[in-house]
Amino acid sequence: MRLPILLLAIGSAATHGAELPRFADRTDAAGLTIVTYSGGEEKNHILESAGNGVLVVDYDLDGWQDLYFAAAYRLPRAAGDERGALYRNLGDGTFADVTAAAGVGARVYGHGGCVGDVDGDGAPDLYLTALGPNVLYRNDGDGTFSDVTAQAGVGDPGPSVGAVFFDADADGDQDLFVANYLDATWDEILGARRTRRWQGKILVMDGPRGLPASRNAFYRNLGEGTFEDATAASGLASGGLGYSLGVVSFDYDVDGDVDLYVANDSSENFLYRNRGDGTFEEVGIWAGAAYNADGRLQGSMGVHFGDYDGDGWPDLAVTQFAHDHYTLYRNLDGQAFLDVSFAAGLAAPTLQPLGWGALFFDADHDRDLDLFFANGHIYPQVDEDPSLHESFRQPNQLLLNDGGRFRDAGAAAGEVFALELSSRGAAYLDLENDGDLDLVVSNQDARPTLLENVTAPGGRWVMVEAPLGTRIAVRAGGATQTRQSSSGGSYASHNDPRLHVGLGDARAIDRLDVVWPGGAQRAFENLAPDRFYVLRSR
Amino acid sequence: MTSSVPAWLLACVLMATPPIPERIREGLALLEAGAVDRAEAVFREVVRESPRHGTARLQLGRIALERGDWEAARRHLVIAVESDPRRPYLAWQLLGQAQLFLDEPAAARRSFDEALERAPRFGPALVGRAQASLVLEDFDGALESCREAIDLGVRDRRAYLILGDLHLRKMETSEALAAYSEALRLDPAAVEVIPSFALSALATAGAPAAAQPGLAALLESHLEAHPGCEQALYGLGLASLHAGDLAASERTFRELTRVAPRRSDAWYNLGLVLSRLGHEGDGRAAMERFRELRAGEDEEP
Numbered sequence: 001m002r003l004p005i006l007l008l009a010i011g012s013a014a015t016h017g018a019e020l021p022r023f024a025d026r027t028d029a030a031g032l033t034i035v036t037y038s039g040g041e042e043k044n045h046i047l048e049s050a051g052n053g054v055l056v057v058d059y060d061l062d063g064w065q066d067l068y069f070a071a072a073y074r075l076p077r078a079a080g081d082e083r084g085a086l087y088r089n090l091g092d093g094t095f096a097d098v099t100a101a102a103g104v105g106a107r108v109y110g111h112g113g114c115v116g117d118v119d120g121d122g123a124p125d126l127y128l129t130a131l132g133p134n135v136l137y138r139n140d141g142d143g144t145f146s147d148v149t150a151q152a153g154v155g156d157p158g159p160s161v162g163a164v165f166f167d168a169d170a171d172g173d174q175d176l177f178v179a180n181y182l183d184a185t186w187d188e189i190l191g192a193r194r195t196r197r198w199q200g201k202i203l204v205m206d207g208p209r210g211l212p213a214s215r216n217a218f219y220r221n222l223g224e225g226t227f228e229d230a231t232a233a234s235g236l237a238s239g240g241l242g243y244s245l246g247v248v249s250f251d252y253d254v255d256g257d258v259d260l261y262v263a264n265d266s267s268e269n270f271l272y273r274n275r276g277d278g279t280f281e282e283v284g285i286w287a288g289a290a291y292n293a294d295g296r297l298q299g300s301m302g303v304h305f306g307d308y309d310g311d312g313w314p315d316l317a318v319t320q321f322a323h324d325h326y327t328l329y330r331n332l333d334g335q336a337f338l339d340v341s342f343a344a345g346l347a348a349p350t351l352q353p354l355g356w357g358a359l360f361f362d363a364d365h366d367r368d369l370d371l372f373f374a375n376g377h378i379y380p381q382v383d384e385d386p387s388l389h390e391s392f393r394q395p396n397q398l399l400l401n402d403g404g405r406f407r408d409a410g411a412a413a414g415e416v417f418a419l420e421l422s423s424r425g426a427a428y429l430d431l432e433n434d435g436d437l438d439l440v441v442s443n444q445d446a447r448p449t450l451l452e453n454v455t456a457p458g459g460r461w462v463m464v465e466a467p468l469g470t471r472i473a474v475r476a477g478g479a480t481q482t483r484q485s486s487s488g489g490s491y492a493s494h495n496d497p498r499l500h501v502g503l504g505d506a507r508a509i510d511r512l513d514v515v516w517p518g519g520a521q522r523a524f525e526n527l528a529p530d531r532f533y534v535l536r537s538r
Numbered sequence: 539m540t541s542s543v544p545a546w547l548l549a550c551v552l553m554a555t556p557p558i559p560e561r562i563r564e565g566l567a568l569l570e571a572g573a574v575d576r577a578e579a580v581f582r583e584v585v586r587e588s589p590r591h592g593t594a595r596l597q598l599g600r601i602a603l604e605r606g607d608w609e610a611a612r613r614h615l616v617i618a619v620e621s622d623p624r625r626p627y628l629a630w631q632l633l634g635q636a637q638l639f640l641d642e643p644a645a646a647r648r649s650f651d652e653a654l655e656r657a658p659r660f661g662p663a664l665v666g667r668a669q670a671s672l673v674l675e676d677f678d679g680a681l682e683s684c685r686e687a688i689d690l691g692v693r694d695r696r697a698y699l700i701l702g703d704l705h706l707r708k709m710e711t712s713e714a715l716a717a718y719s720e721a722l723r724l725d726p727a728a729v730e731v732i733p734s735f736a737l738s739a740l741a742t743a744g745a746p747a748a749a750q751p752g753l754a755a756l757l758e759s760h761l762e763a764h765p766g767c768e769q770a771l772y773g774l775g776l777a778s779l780h781a782g783d784l785a786a787s788e789r790t791f792r793e794l795t796r797v798a799p800r801r802s803d804a805w806y807n808l809g810l811v812l813s814r815l816g817h818e819g820d821g822r823a824a825m826e827r828f829r830e831l832r833a834g835e836d837e838e839p
Contacts, residue, residue, distance in 0.1 A: 288810050294738050295806025336814050342743040348711035
């Protein structure tokens with residue numbers, strides 16, 4: 001396999017110095033008007049608080065990242081709010097709602113999904129998770145999609161939240177893993193009443209404990225647009241039942257195949273190690289990534305991976321329920337993880353909020369990965385009792401990596417971090433193709449927020465577009481940073497697929513090592529920074 | 539004394555008994571020397587003769603407090619505060635302590651207030667007031683008293699434990715951990731009462747966040763005196779694990795599972811350590827035990 005590297009013509013003149021990253025709310029200017037409803041205002045059933053994710057996808061292959069917002073709808077139902085929306089990035093900071101034209105207005109109680117290329121035609125397809133059945137939209141390559149769920153055989157009954165495309169068996173096509181939350185019927189949702197007293201104070205919805213957990217699903221891509229349910233055969237049911245929400249695919253042991261981590265609410269998290277033959281074993285507890293440091297269950301929601309300490313091993317950040325800290329699992333050696341939430345400064349600022357979307361990204365190009373968390377409580381009733389020190393709407397957080405320890409930048413990173421909404425999914429993208437990463441957040445029963453990275457021009461950067469499952473190592477300025485191309489992650493969301501690396505003040509990229517899916521390797525030397533590169537096989 | 543006692547005998551007895559001030563001095567000296575039982579006998583003799591003797595009542599109250607006999611302590615101290623002893627603020631403070639133990643926080647706070655009226659900078663009364671206010675859910679009042687005590691230089695672990703609790707209630711985690719850390723530094727035995735969350739946080743935080751001269755050293759010193767202290771063993775095991783000393787961690791968690799065989803967190807971490815040491819069979823067995831115990835805990839995040 002030959003791996004040419006093509007230079008795209010987008011550069012950026014920049015001054016280089018340390019700046020506090022800043023973000024500005026561009027939602028209005030961008031014209032993102034959709035309100036992503038999620039059930040009734042009282043949240044009588046837990047699925048009404050599950051909220052929605054956001055998918056970043058360049059659906060029309062014009063080089064600008066577009067946005068698909070998953071949405072459920074109000075209860076009681078109201079006409080006109082019962083669909084997600086696809087917004088086309090017009091390249092000038094604005095978006096146009098192209099849902100109808102693109103044919104992706106499925107009327108489902110949607111939660112999120114992921115982006116992949118199921119038929120290998122180079123055009124990204126959309127998989128939408130929902131109360132069920134889920135929906136697969138095939139990109140027809142002309143700006144429109146076709147609902148191919150039935151013929152593909154991936155209409156999982158759900159309720160599903162997270163999903164990832166990944167090449168489980170290294171056969172060159174993209175398989176699908178679906179994280180299912182619980183077994184609930186529409187009638188159960190409609191008929192639910194608040195019966196549980198939380199913290200002995202407020203009356204809230206039931207669940208997930210007491211409600212039936214669900215099994216996850218794995219669909220093997222058979223080619224020609226069809227899949228088979230290979231959940232049992234693949235070993236991806238070996239973790240048992242769980243209240244699964246977030247899922248991310250990555251190669252945690254860097255052995256050349258793709259593994260999975262599943263964030264489970266109120267049940268043991270799963271780490272599925274790929275045996276290299278497309279079958280998996282669940283090793284979460286042995287690897288130290290299923291519980292927190294005390295062997296205590298957490299209410300995990302979202303998950304993302306990234307090598308925050310620069311040791312070459314991808315680590316995990318997992319968002320959690322309120323009154324519990326989010327968890328940073330440091331990958332020690334590709335075998336074992338250690339909960340370093342306190343040592344890394346992650347625990348203290350995350351003890352109070354309730355987290356969903358989680359993103360590792362370099363906000364300020366200082367050559368390390370920062371963290372973004374989308375926060376919001378599940379019980380609107382917390383606002384009724386000040387003694388709980390909680391609020392339904394909560395500020396999102398940007399935690400800056402300072403030598404392996406994180407500190408909450410708070411509103412110093414922009415007034416948007418003082419804004420209180422009940423956020424759920426989040427994704428990063430380079431909105432204007434200017435080389436820095438912006439953020440988009442889905443908010444429950446509200447419009448999304450689009451956060452433009454307006455950090456003063458600082459460190460240099462590079463972005464690499466590569467096929468799903470590619471690993472790269474970028475050596476510049478004496479440091480080596482690694483990235484992996486993956487699907488899904490965060491919470492029911494999908495990020496800009498381009499691999500972004502902050503380079504600090506490095507004047508050149510000394511070396512770019514690429515490990516292609518399947519193991520082929522290639523190295524490139526002396527590349528210019530502040531550029532987009534595209535890796536393609538031919 | 540009855541009229542049937544011959545006058546000569548009574549005279550002999552009275553002549554043989556030293557005057558009360560002398561007996562009080564004797565009692566205090568005995569206390570100083572650690573002869574608590576003998577001191578108590580002396581003070582009891584004094585109150586038999588002079589039931590409202592303030593100093594004797596105060597010392598009897600103090601002895602009862604140390605023995606955990608809260609009712610007796612209150613009985614003595616109520617008389618002590620009314621009898622104008624030499625140090626009335628001390629009697630009020632001790633009475634407040636007894637009332638706290640008797641689950642009478644409102645009365646306790648009033649007693650601490652009385653003490654502070656007489657000695658506004660009396661640290662133990664400030665700490666007691668903070669404690670009572672905490673129980674009464676007057677968190678602002680508790681914080682104010684606590685901070686005042688600490689500002690006065692009170693080196694009482696309770697002040698820092700209360701401060702830690704107060705910060706934790708407000709979700710001010712960093713401040714809470716700093717306070718707990720100081721409590722441990724002042725008295726490693728505080729490990730037995732700090733919340734397990736805080737212990738875990740301190741043990742996994744690593745340097746420099748852990749207390750100086752180092753949490754492990756503090757816990758080891760505590761374990762020398764109290765070899766079976768579960769909390770100290772757990773904290774030490776975690777600290778060793780996070781410092782990368784797997785052998786020490788295995789040793790400590792094994793000891794903990796022996797001392798407290800139903801602690802699921804001990805089995806979990808033992809399983810992790812064994813797994814990392816390559817003892818797969820033992821590791822799996824430990825994790826199975828962990829899962830069995832956890833299944834019975836019905837924990838919800």
